[in-house]
Structures are given as C-alpha cells and as structure tokens.
Amino acid sequence: MPRSLSLDEWAEALRTFERSALRLELQRSYYEPGDSVARFLAGDPIDPDDVPDFVVWANQIRDLTTAGRRVERVRVHDEPPTPYQRWERWAGRQTVAAGEVIRYMSRQRAWDVGLLPAAGPDDWWLLDDNRLIVMQFDADDQLAAAQLIEDPEHVRRASGWWDLAVRHSAPDSTGATPP
Numbered sequence: 001m002p003r004s005l006s007l008d009e010w011a012e013a014l015r016t017f018e019r020s021a022l023r024l025e026l027q028r029s030y031y032e033p034g035d036s037v038a039r040f041l042a043g044d045p046i047d048p049d050d051v052p053d054f055v056v057w058a059n060q061i062r063d064l065t066t067a068g069r070r071v072e073r074v075r076v077h078d079e080p081p082t083p084y085q086r087w088e089r090w091a092g093r094q095t096v097a098a099g100e101v102i103r104y105m106s107r108q109r110a111w112d113v114g115l116l117p118a119a120g121p122d123d124w125w126l127l128d129d130n131r132l133i134v135m136q137f138d139a140d141d142q143l144a145a146a147q148l149i150e151d152p153e154h155v156r157r158a159s160g161w162w163d164l165a166v167r168h169s170a171p172d173s174t175g176a177t178p179p
Helices: 007-016 036-041 052-066 083-091 093-097 107-112 152-167
Strands: 020-025 070-077 101-106 123-127 131-137 143-149
Touching (some): 052 070, 070 152, 083 093, 093 101
Parallel strands (some): 070 101
Antiparallel strands (some): 123 131
C-alpha cells in the first residue's frame, strides 16, 4: 500500500539509497523558483553553478556517485523540446559533470515502444530495485505529492519500464546551448 512521504522523507530517501536511484521524467515542465528559466529563454542564462539549490543537488550527486552509487534518469521530451525542456538540457550539464547519467527519449518514441501510456502520467524514482517513489504534480508544475510504494509487483513493473526507457533512449547529443 502506498505511503505518503513528506518532502523531508523524500529528500532523505534520495540521500540514503544503497545502490541506485533511477528517475523516469515525463512532465513537459517543472516549477523552478527564481528566474533561471526565464533568463535562459531571454538569452541571458544564469550558470547553474551560480544557483545555490542547483549546486547543492550537484554536490549530492557527486558525493553519491563518488561513493559508487548510480544516479540516472531518462527524460521523455517533446519534439521540438518545450522551452522548459530546452533549458533543462542546458542546465543538466551540471549534474552530468557531477556523475549523473541523463538520457533522452522523444515522447513519440515513448508511445511507439509502449512506454506510454503504460508507465502512467507520473514521474518516479526507483531506488535500489525495491522502492518506488511516485511523484504527482499540480497544474502549476509543482510537486503536489510523493508516495512510497514497496509492493514488489509495482516495483517490478517500474523496473521493466526503466529497462524499456533506457533501451530506447540516448545520451543528449545536442550540445544544448543558450538561445
């Protein structure tokens, strides 16, 4: 049975997994505080290394991957990418440099190979192949809820979707730069 997680519990789970944290990212945009996205789209980007929250996340990824743990994600993007997705590809270089593996798949490809609609509308983290954190977002693209699922059948299905997503995605090769 799913259990709701507080933001603190969710953050703790992403710090304390043992082997792997695998994220399937399906949303077209996410709420970002500040003006990082707007400035990127206006052609005046803020370097991710100058955004404290981004630096904290990159440092966490660096610590985890240096300790031998995997942090990976597959982003399902539109073609052409939404303005947010263009920013996300550009800003993602910071976490890639810290050790995260980010792969991309077009939304159409996700439909063609059966990832969508099978994987559902929600993003998730698969932790250590035994826990699933499902994230739901509101109309303003903000995280509305996070639920921990440990049911082996749900986890097994997510693991299969992860394998499918990895098999049909590729590392970013666009060399995304500011507009």
